[in-house]
Amino acid sequence: MKTDVLIVGAGFAGAATAFHLSQHFSGSILLIDKEECPGFHASGRNASLVLQSTANREIRRVVAASRQAYSQLRTEVGFEPKGSLLLGKKDQLEETREPDLIVSEYREPEQVCGQIPWLKGHEFEAALWTSSDGVMDISLLLQFYLQGARSRGAELWLNCQLLGAKGDGPYHLETSRGTIEADYLVNAAGAWAPQVAEMAGAFPVPLSPLKRHLFVLDKVPSLTPDQPFVWNLAQNFYARPESGGLLISICDEERTVSLEPTVSPDISQSLAELVWLELPALREATQREVWSCFRTKVPDGSFVIGWDRAAENFFWVAGLGGHGMGSSWEIGRLAAEQFIHRNETAPQPFDPSRFIGDRPRILV
Numbered sequence: 484m485k486t487d488v489l490i491v492g493a494g495f496a497g498a499a500t501a502f503h504l505s506q507h508f509s510g511s512i513l514l515i516d517k518e519e520c521p522g523f524h525a526s527g528r529n530a531s532l533v534l535q536s537t538a539n540r541e542i543r544r545v546v547a548a549s550r551q552a553y554s555q556l557r558t559e560v561g562f563e564p565k566g567s568l569l570l571g572k573k574d575q576l577e578e579t580r581e582p583d584l585i586v587s588e589y590r591e592p593e594q595v596c597g598q599i600p601w602l603k604g605h606e607f608e609a610a611l612w613t614s615s616d617g618v619m620d621i622s623l624l625l626q627f628y629l630q631g632a633r634s635r636g637a638e639l640w641l642n643c644q645l646l647g648a649k650g651d652g653p654y655h656l657e658t659s660r661g662t663i664e665a666d667y668l669v670n671a672a673g674a675w676a677p678q679v680a681e682m683a684g685a686f687p688v689p690l691s692p693l694k695r696h697l698f699v700l701d702k703v704p705s706l707t708p709d710q711p712f713v714w715n716l717a718q719n720f721y722a723r724p725e726s727g728g729l730l731i732s733i734c735d736e737e738r739t740v741s742l743e744p745t746v747s748p749d750i751s752q753s754l755a756e757l758v759w760l761e762l763p764a765l766r767e768a769t770q771r772e773v774w775s776c777f778r779t780k781v782p783d784g785s786f787v788i789g790w791d792r793a794a795e796n797f798f799w800v801a802g803l804g805g806h807g808m809g810s811s812w813e814i815g816r817l818a819a820e821q822f823i824h825r826n827e828t829a830p831q832p833f834d835p836s837r838f839i840g841d842r843p844r845i846l847v
């Protein structure tokens with residue numbers, strides 16, 4: 484088997500890159516994933532939030548640009564702009580704002596607790612309302628990218644694991660479905676991106692996969708599906724309505740040796756403590772479900788998109804942390820642009836080479 488581009492990973496990173504690349508690149512594209520369905524890991528298990536107001540300016544711009552695209556494709560990708568309420572200290576919220584880019588307004592805590600009954604009794608200093616934020620049908624969005632890419636000739640192979648790489652473009656790639664030759668290798672392997680980089684002799688970008696859990700609670704007072712999502716930056720939790728219950732995260736970050744998405748033993752107790760101390764209206768709620776997956780981050784909390792400097796013809800779309808779904812449209816677009824206009828574009832904020840040397844450049 485021979486292909487021009489091999490993309491490893493059919494999560495949002497790989498699927499959005501294949502979608503945009505297939506619009507502008509005339510060569511062949513093969514997307515592989517080791518699992519039996521696309522989006523099996525973080526891309527299929529995340530909280531589905533499109534949150535534009537984040538402290539990292541570059542990420543804020545990428546999410547805002549993506550949100551605009553989703554608004555135009557609302558039905559096709561399943562985007563519902565239900566709005567968001569960011570809670571926390573006023574200076575924390577102020578750090579996430581960029582009024583020229585994202586329209587948001589402060590609301591009084593009493594007004595917010597009236598709108599969201601499960602917040603009754605919860606104490607917070609300030610609240611920021613952003614009406615254009617929302618939730619996504621993540622399965623629909625992923626299928627949109629994959630179908631778009633396939634309609635332009637890209638192929639998707641599932642149950643196909645990259646096991647080894649030799650050469651530097653053309654690459655001789657050993658996979659669980661046989662040998663593949665590829666001129667270019669795109670690393671969109673999420674939590675496994677360090678392993679793929681090592682196989683190909685690429686620069687060891689300092690990526691850390693961190694486990695995070697999501698719960699669904701029942702018996703939540705006055706919950707309606709149209710309520711916005713709530714994120715408290717000071718107390719570190721977020722929640723939104725989900726299938727008649729409340730999906731909630733306590734923003735845990737656990738380093739583990741294994742990359743299996745197992746449920747950690749004490750995690751339900753940690754949620755119970757948060758509820759007991761901070762969310763009295765949820766004390767009668769019961770746990771319906773819990774699961775985990777990995778957010779993969781670099782030290783500066785930004786993304787890793789661009790050509791590798793150590794391995795020839797090796798391209799990164801990784802380190803998407805907690806924003807890889809909401810910003811996937813623009814991530815794929817930027818990746819395709821930089822892939823095609825290699826050496827023509829000015830250094831980009833997400834360039835993997837920012838980690839070369841002892842003192843990585845910190846992006847804000």
Ligand SMILES: Cc1cc2nc3c(=O)[nH]c(=O)nc-3n(C[C@H](O)[C@H](O)[C@H](O)COP(=O)(O)OP(=O)(O)OC[C@H]3O[C@@H](n4cnc5c(N)ncnc54)[C@H](O)[C@@H]3O)c2cc1C
Pocket residue numbers: 491492493494495496497515516517518521522523524525526527528529530531532533643644645646671672673674675676679694695696697732775776777778779800801802803804805806807808809810
């Ligand atoms: C609990 C939680 C909640 C989140 N909530 C949100 C949210 O609300 N909004 C948001 O925008 N983001 C959210 N995120 C982040 C988002 O889910 C990720 O940033 C995004 O899904 C990362 O996509 P990816 O394609 O890089 O990784 P993945 O989805 O993990 O995809 C990588 C793929 O590569 C495949 N792969 C790995 N190694 C190989 C190999 N050797 N051969 C073949 N295939 C391989 C894997 O099987 C996998 O399918 C959340 C993350 C977590 C953990």
